[in-house]
Amino acid sequence: MDSIRVHKSMYELIRRTCTELPADILKAMNHAHHDELPGSIAQETLGIILESASLSHEKALPLCQDTGALLAIIQSRPGKGLFIVEEAIVEAVKGLTREGILRQNCVDPLTERNTGDNTGAHVPQVHFEPAGGPVRVSVMLKGGGSENMSTQYSLPSALIAAGRDLDGVRRCILDSVYQAQGQGCSPGILGVCIGGDRASGYLLAKRQLFRHLEDVNPVPVLASMEETILQEANGLGLGPMGLGGRTTLLGCKIGTAGRHPASYFVTVSYSCWATRRYCVELDGKGGIRKWI
Amino acid sequence: MDLKRITSPLSPDVTRELSIGDMVSLSGRIVTGRDQVHKYLASGGIPPIDLQGLVIYHCGPVVIEEDGQWRITAAGPTTSMREEPYEADIIERFRPGAIMGKGGMGEKTRAAFKAHGAIYLHAIGGAAQYLAGRITRVEAVYLQEFGQPESLWVLSVQDLPALVTMDSQGESLHRDIQERSLERLHALFERSFTKNQAT
Secondary structure, eight states, X not given: OOHHHHHHHHHHHHHHHHHOOOHHHHHHHHHHHHHSOTTSHHHHHHHHHHHHHHHHHHHTOOSSSOOOEEEEEXXXXXXXXXXXXXXXXXHHHHHHHHTTSSOOOXXXXXXXXXXXXXXXXXXXXXXEEEOSSSOXXXXXXXXXXXXXXXXXXXXXXXXXXXXXXXXXXXXXXXXHHHHHTTTTOSSEEEEEEXXXXXXXXXXXXHHHTTSOXXXXXXXXXXXXXHHHHXXXXXTTOXXXXXXXXXXXXXXXXXXXXXXXXXXXXXXXXXXXXXXXXXXXXXXXXXXXXXXX | OOEEEEEESOOHXXXXXXXXXXXXXXXXXXXXXXXXXXXXHXXXXXXXXXXXXXXXXXXXXXXXXXXXXXXXXXXXXXXXXGGHHHHHHHHHHHOOSEEEEBSOOOHXXXXXXXXXXXXXXXXOTTOHHHHHTTEEEEEEEEOGGGOTTTSEEEEEEEEEEEEEEEOTTSOBXXXXXXXXXXXXXXXXXXXXXXXXXXX
C-alpha cells in the first residue's frame, strides 16, 4: 500500500463522516419531518435540523459541533498495511483538528488539560480485525452527549421487573429510551447487545450502529424485536430533542453474544440523530475503491 | 409559529413575561460556559465579565484562529443536565437572565429560575451549522486554560431560535414530558413481547 494514498483515503473518510449525514439517516429524518404534526414544535425542530444538515454538507463543515470520539475498525489480512492505515488515521485526525473540522475532544483526566489535537492515551481508538478479502475501514464519530446516555443492564433487574428472557430485554431497551428523554439528541438510533460481558457488550452494541437503517436482521426474532421497539418507543411521546412528538427513535439494531451462565447483560448504545459512520473498501494501493 | 424577539442582556421584565412553549428569537451578547466554567464559578472563581442579565449558553464551539481572528466553524448546545449541581448557585450569585442549552435542567435549577425570574432556553442539539450562522461575531474569549471547547466565549448573536422550556413561574416542559412518558412506559410494560411471537 502507498502511504500517501492511504493518508488521502483516511482523510476523506473522516472528513465525510464528520460533515455528511449518511443517506439512510437523512431519508429517515425526512420521513420523520413529514410524519410530525404540521406546525408542531417537533416538525419545526426537525425542519431546522434538516436545514442545518444540508448547510454542513454544502459548506463541508461539521454536522454537529461535538465531532465526537473516533472509533475505527480496520478489517484486513494481518500485515504491515495495517500499521500504515492506523498511522494515516491518526495523522488525518490531527490534520482535521487543525482545520477546525474536528473539535479538540481529548482531555487528559489527570491534568484536566485538553491535548489539543485529538490524540491521547488510547485515543483515537483503532481496532484491528483479521479478515479475508479487500481492506475495509469503518469509522464512527460518536458525540459525548449520546455516549453518556448509553447504558448496561444486568438481569434480573428488580428495578424494572426485568427477568432473564426476551421480555426482560425489551423492558431494558424501552427503559433506556425513557431514561435518555431528549438528552441523547433524539430521534435516536439504538445499538443493542444481548449477552457478552461488561466490555464486549458495549463494543458490540456500538458496532450495531454501523448497520444501515433499512438493514433487516437475519435472525427473525431479533428482526421482530427491532420493529417492536421502534414502534413502542415512538409511542412514548418524547419526540425530537425530547420536546414532545411522534419520532423518538429512527431505528433499533440488535445483536447477540454468548454469555457466561451467571451473567445476562443487555447493553444499549444510544446514538443521536447525527449518527456519523461510514465504511470504505480500499484498493491494493490504498485508494478508496468504494463506499459501503 | 409566533416568534418573540428578545435581546440579551435580558431584564427580569422580559423574562417574567415568557412562558413554556414560547418560541423566541434571541439577539445580543451571550457567553458560553460548560463543564469547566461551571465548576470554576461554583468553586469561588470570579467571572471574567459581569453575567447579570446575560444568557449563559451551554456550548462548546469549534473555533479556529485565522489571521488573528476567531472563526467559529460549528456551534450548538450541549447537554445542560451536567451543570445541574452548579447552576442554581450560579444563578443566585451572578443573576444571568437565561440559561440556554439542550435537554433541560432539574428541580434545583427550576427552583432557582422561579426565585430569580430567570428562564431556560432550549436550542436544537446538533444543528451546528444553522446555529453557528446566527453568531455574528466573537467579541472575546476568557479562561482559555480550559481548552478551546470549554473556554468562556463572548459572542454576538442575531435571531437565534430557541424554545422556552422552563419559565420563571416554575413550569417545566421537560418535567411534563417525563411524567407523561413514564405513564406510557408503564402501560407498555403491561404488554408481553414473547406472547406475541409465532412459535
